[in-house]
Structures are given as structure tokens and as C-alpha cells.
Amino acid sequence: MVHAIRIHENGGPEVLKWEEVDVADPAAGEIRVRHTAVGLNYIDTYLREGARPLPLPSVLGLEGAGVVEALGDGVSHLAVGDRIGYADMPVGAYSEERVMPAHIAVKLPDAVDDQSAAAAMLKGMTAQFLIRQCFRVEPGMTVLLHAAAGGVGLIASQWLNHMGATVIGTVGSPEKGELAKAHGVHHIVNYNTENFVERVQEITDGAGVPVVYDGVGKDTFMGSMKCLSPLGMLVCFGNASGAPDPVNLGDLSTHGSIFVTRPMLFHYTATRDALEACANDLFDVIGSGAVKIEVNQTYPLSEAAQAHRDLEARKTTGSTVLLP
Ligand SMILES: NC(=O)c1ccc[n+]([C@@H]2O[C@H](COP(=O)([O-])OP(=O)(O)OC[C@H]3O[C@@H](n4cnc5c(N)ncnc54)[C@H](OP(=O)(O)O)[C@@H]3O)[C@@H](O)[C@H]2O)c1
Structure with a gap:
């Protein structure tokens, strides 16, 4: 069992619950990831409220960085121990560990640390x-x-x-x-x-x-x-x-x-080629120093509800990262 932020109903930040959840072994085409940093995004509030329906209960979160812990069959572009980042459906990033489709994950270059990746993959x-x-x-x-x-x-x-x-x-x-x-x-x-x-x-x-x-x-x-x-x-x-x-x-x-x-x-990164081109373009401007990624707020992942309150109250600036 690992901890995750899960919703059982749609509503305000109070519906975000810190709970123990099971993490399965990865099936074909999937990876198991141990998160080191998780991104907070405005879309998370729409999903929490139900503006875009999710099956319930659901772990929230679309953006994260971490380490590959296990591979399902047929995953060839990643290896156990790789540092990866991602920003896409399905939800599940607000967790210590998760299983997710391998095709949405990209290896992180040395120039991009985990918190920067969680701050920048989606935004x-x-x-x-x-x-x-x-x-x-x-x-x-x-x-x-x-x-x-x-x-x-x-x-x-x-x-x-x-x-x-x-x-x-x-x-x-x-x-x-x-x-x-x-x-x-x-x-x-x-x-x-x-x-x-x-x-x-x-x-x-x-x-x-x-x-x-x-x-x-x-x-x-x-x-x-x-x-x-x-x-x-x-x-x-x-x-x-x-x-x-x-x-x-x-x-x-x-x-x-x-x-x-x-x-x-997600429509602009729907194919592997499009995702890699978009991510590499981002990594290039981060690597060259043209775009600096600053994490202006961090919260323990367990306090995601407070992070949502602050984001919706316009109290945050730049990127916010949740730490598992
Ligand atoms: N289409 C996509 O694929 C995609 C992907 C990522 C993000 N987005 C969208 O991009 C926008 C920015 O996302 P983000 O995660 O980076 O959030 P964010 O910009 O850090 O936060 C939203 C900002 O919107 C401004 N705002 C204006 N009126 C507001 C109101 N009534 N309530 C709350 N905020 C208000 C606030 O800045 P001020 O106080 O300066 O006004 C607030 O800080 C969001 O609309 C998000 O849904 C879309």
C-alpha cells in the first residue's frame, strides 16, 4: 500500500483525502513509478469539482516526476531506475507510487531536476x-x-x-x-x-x-x-x-x-513523436537557461487541499510542486 490523494465525490478542496491505496504490478505497456515530485495544475481543480467527470473514487493529478520501479511487458524505451517526467491523462499523479502508461513518460535530461520537471512538464x-x-x-x-x-x-x-x-x-x-x-x-x-x-x-x-x-x-x-x-x-x-x-x-x-x-x-502531444518533440523543445530552453523553472510554492502531497485553496484564491505565483 502507498499513500495518495483521492476523491470519492466532487466538490471543494475538502474532498481531497489522504488515503492508503493499492498499487498493482504494471501490465503490458505500463510502468510503475515512485514519485519524487508532483505538479499542481489549475485543471486539477476542474477535475476535483467535476467539470470534467472522472470515475469515482479517483486519485487526482496529471503531472509528475520520479523513478521507474518496474516495467510491464513490451516497454522498451525505459529501464528500471530511469528518471522520468510526464503530463497527461490518466489521472493518478497525486500518489507516492502509481502504475501508468509508459508511452506518456519521457526520460529527464540531467539539466532538468525532478522538482523542475514536476513544475514544468504540463505548464x-x-x-x-x-x-x-x-x-x-x-x-x-x-x-x-x-x-x-x-x-x-x-x-x-x-x-x-x-x-x-x-x-x-x-x-x-x-x-x-x-x-x-x-x-x-x-x-x-x-x-x-x-x-x-x-x-x-x-x-x-x-x-x-x-x-x-x-x-x-x-x-x-x-x-x-x-x-x-x-x-x-x-x-x-x-x-x-x-x-x-x-x-x-x-x-x-x-x-x-x-x-x-x-x-x-493532450491533443498536441497525442503521438509519441509529438510528445517527444514538444518535451525536447521545452528541455532545450530550460537547458540553455532561456527559460528558468522556479518552484515558488511547495506543499507536502498530503496537504494538497491547502495547495488547491491557495491556487484558487490567486495566492500562488509560477509553479507549485507537491512533495510525496
Ligand atoms: N488547455 C490546456 O491544455 C491547458 C494546459 C495547462 C493549463 N491550462 C490552463 O491554463 C491556465 C493557467 O493554469 P496554471 O495551472 O498555470 O494556473 P495559474 O495561472 O498559476 O493560476 C491561475 C491564475 O489565473 C488568474 N485568475 C484570474 N481570474 C481568476 C479567478 N477568478 N480565480 C482564480 N484565478 C484567476 C490568477 O492570476 P492573477 O491573480 O494574476 O489574475 C491565477 O493565479 C488555467 O486556466 C489552466 O486551466 C490549460
Whole structure:
């Protein structure tokens, strides 16, 4: 038996229970992993609440790093003792040990320690697909990134800056603004005290931006549309403030024949080749020092409920890691 954070019902952070669970031997195509660090992600709160249904009871968590303890038949790309990281379904990362599909795990290079991997596999690969696949940012572009001091935000800010983009980043407090600025954001907008649509128009001399990365959702979605230049793309990749209202297709033409997409990382890493390309791109920018992964909060895994409370209360910045 090992310990894990499990839910038996959907609800607030109080449904997260620290319990003993069985871990089976790995079946064909699976590995058994001993976690050394587990990533906290906003999607964990959606899954906890039931916005995306899980079979119950369920261990939460989609991102982790650890050591391979056992291999099922047919697993050839990994060996017992390998240090690995992953970010994908199925859930189960909030555990001391778990069995999981081998094909979602990648070996970690020496340049990426376990806590950094747990902090960056999901948030960093998300930044990768957002800025290099979903909409390809080019040097010289000005882009708008919401919640720039968050987990995805601090990684995307550094990466966009490194690519030669001018980054307009929204934040919820002056302290978060300072942090985002230190991570490559050129123009800070506090969307709690300033009208971000007006600020983007000012900064771009009325031209708007070719892309908005919006992980905030309901509170920013309509404003984000108004920040786009003609033919621009609104990448709505998360719902931290709640799900946006349904889109009126007429608004897409009114705002300049714009595009709206609601992408998921897992579709961009669905094949082994796509996963390795995305992970290697991330490991390269971490290894070169262009993107620094900082773990701004750690909690014992057993205190995952407190970590969820703090994330939802907007008290965290950057990445948070749960320690088994
Ligand atoms: N589509 C995908 O594949 C994918 C993958 C990974 C993450 N995501 C999404 O990316 C977003 C960021 O994820 P993350 O894990 O890095 O979280 P995070 O950015 O560290 O935390 C969310 C941030 O959103 C901002 N926010 C604005 N309104 C909020 C509200 N009403 N309640 C709570 N927070 C609010 C807060 O920053 P301020 O205080 O500065 O406003 C908060 O810190 C989430 O929406 C997540 O679902 C999507």
C-alpha cells in the first residue's frame, strides 16, 4: 500500500483525502513509478469539482516526476531506475507510487531536476504548444498573455521574450506585475485596476495584437476579442475565472474575421513523436537557461487541499510542486 490523494465525490478542496491505496504490478505497456515530485495544475481543480467527470473514487493529478520501479511487458524505451517526467491523462499523479502508461513518460535530461520537471512538464509543454504550434509567434510580434505571473504564465513570458516577441502581460496585483516583469513581460497591465482592452490599444497604437493567450476565461474572454488585430487568433486555453459564455459567430466577423480556438495540450502531444518533440523543445530552453523553472510554492502531497485553496484564491505565483 502507498499513500495518495483521492476523491470519492466532487466538490471543494475538502474532498481531497489522504488515503492508503493499492498499487498493482504494471501490465503490458505500463510502468510503475515512485514519485519524487508532483505538479499542481489549475485543471486539477476542474477535475476535483467535476467539470470534467472522472470515475469515482479517483486519485487526482496529471503531472509528475520520479523513478521507474518496474516495467510491464513490451516497454522498451525505459529501464528500471530511469528518471522520468510526464503530463497527461490518466489521472493518478497525486500518489507516492502509481502504475501508468509508459508511452506518456519521457526520460529527464540531467539539466532538468525532478522538482523542475514536476513544475514544468504540463505548464511548460502547454507554453510550447501555445506559442510554437497553436499560433506560431514570430520575432517582433506583440502578444497579449493573461495571468502572466501564473504557472503557465511565467514560463510563457520568458519563452516569448526569448523568441523576440513583445509581451503584454495581465496580472492581478502589483507584486505579480513585478514578478512578471522580471520574467520577460514588457508591458504589465493590472486587469483588476486597469481596462486591459484600452491599455492594449494604447500600447499597440490602436493596431491590436495578432494573438491573445487567455487562460482566465469568463472574465476576460469578450475583452480579449477586442484586443485582436484583423485575422487575429484568440487562444482560449483555460477557465480560471469560469467558462466563457457561448460565442456568437457574428462577433468573429465584427472583430475583424478573427479566429477562436479552445485547445488542449493532450491533443498536441497525442503521438509519441509529438510528445517527444514538444518535451525536447521545452528541455532545450530550460537547458540553455532561456527559460528558468522556479518552484515558488511547495506543499507536502498530503496537504494538497491547502495547495488547491491557495491556487484558487490567486495566492500562488509560477509553479507549485507537491512533495510525496
Ligand atoms: N488547455 C490546456 O491544455 C491547458 C494546459 C495547462 C493549463 N491550462 C490552463 O491554463 C491556465 C493557467 O493554469 P496554471 O495551472 O498555470 O494556473 P495559474 O495561472 O498559476 O493560476 C491561475 C491564475 O489565473 C488568474 N485568475 C484570474 N481570474 C481568476 C479567478 N477568478 N480565480 C482564480 N484565478 C484567476 C490568477 O492570476 P492573477 O491573480 O494574476 O489574475 C491565477 O493565479 C488555467 O486556466 C489552466 O486551466 C490549460
